[in-house]
Amino acid sequence: GAVVSQHPSWVICKSGTSVKIECRSLDFQATTMFWYRQFPKQSLMLMATSNEGSKATYEQGVEKDKFLINHASLTLSTLTVTSAHPEDSSFYICSAREWGRRETQYFGPGTRLLVL
Amino acid sequence: AQKITQTQPGMFVQEKEAVTLDCTYDTSDPSYGLFWYKQPSSGEMIFLIYQGSYDQQNATEGRYSLNFQKARKSANLVISASQLGDSAMYFCAMRGRRDDKIIFGKGTRLHILP
Numbered sequence: 001g002a003v004v005s006q007h008p009s010w011v012i013c014k015s016g017t018s019v020k021i022e023c024r025s026l027d028f029q030a031t032t033m034f035w036y037r038q039f040p041k042q043s044l045m046l047m048a049t050s051n052e053g054s055k056a057t058y059e060q061g062v063e064k065d066k067f068l069i070n071h072a073s074l075t076l077s078t079l080t081v082t083s084a085h086p087e088d089s090s091f092y093i094c095s096a097r098e099w100g101r102r103e104t105q106y107f108g109p110g111t112r113l114l115v116l
Numbered sequence: 117a118q119k120i121t122q123t124q125p126g127m128f129v130q131e132k133e134a135v136t137l138d139c140t141y142d143t144s145d146p147s148y149g150l151f152w153y154k155q156p157s158s159g160e161m162i163f164l165i166y167q168g169s170y171d172q173q174n175a176t177e178g179r180y181s182l183n184f185q186k187a188r189k190s191a192n193l194v195i196s197a198s199q200l201g202d203s204a205m206y207f208c209a210m211r212g213r214r215d216d217k218i219i220f221g222k223g224t225r226l227h228i229l230p
Contacts, residue, residue, distance in 0.1 A: 032216050034217060042222075043220045043222045043223050046217055046219065091159055095218070103149060104166075105151060107161035107163075110159045
């Protein structure tokens with residue numbers, strides 16, 4: 001099956017620093033990627049939809065200046081958490097849909113972010 | 117607006133028994149897709165099964181089947197012959213046609229007892 005990778009899988013950083021998370025579709029092209037956030041024992045909350053070559057669409061309540069998304073190619077999207085604070089600590093998961101196949105939605109393994 | 121409801125926060129089932137996880141949804145889109153994912157403690161989201169709103173037959177994937185009742189707007193997941201490895205969090209999700217995004221229910225934590 002299709003594979004989506006994320007890097008890093010774990011990151012611990014100091015408050016005020018920025019953290020970049022990469023999401024790659026390894027064996028398919030993804031014109032659209034999605035970024036989710038999941039707090040412990042809760043469901044996945046969609047943060048933004050990332051489209052290759054255009055600006056991301058953010059969900060209501062998600063600060064676009066705080067969570068910068070870049071979808072530079074058909075296989076790579078990045079999420080940068082700028083000036084991270086302890087409340088940004090969470091599990092971030094990306095997802096990608098294979099172009100032309102609406103029934104697919106593959107998820108990366110997730111990135112656990114801990115801001116001290 | 118789209119909405120997914122999973123009313124069972126947790127379930128305990130004896131190994132080898134069948135399990136039904138409930139999911140109801142609400143959407144105004146005439147065309148949509150329904151997904152079920154499994155999330156073990158490692159956190160990865162494992163795709164289980166997909167049902168399109170216009171599919172005539174209920175989807176099946178190995179031990180997983182989706183009991184799709186369109187008029188009732190329900191999409192229950194049935195796991196036959198449960199195994200200890202089935203213990204995990206299970207999420208029902210939906211994608212509408214108007215936008216591409218998938219929204220998730222709150223999930224059901226399934227515990228399989230030996």
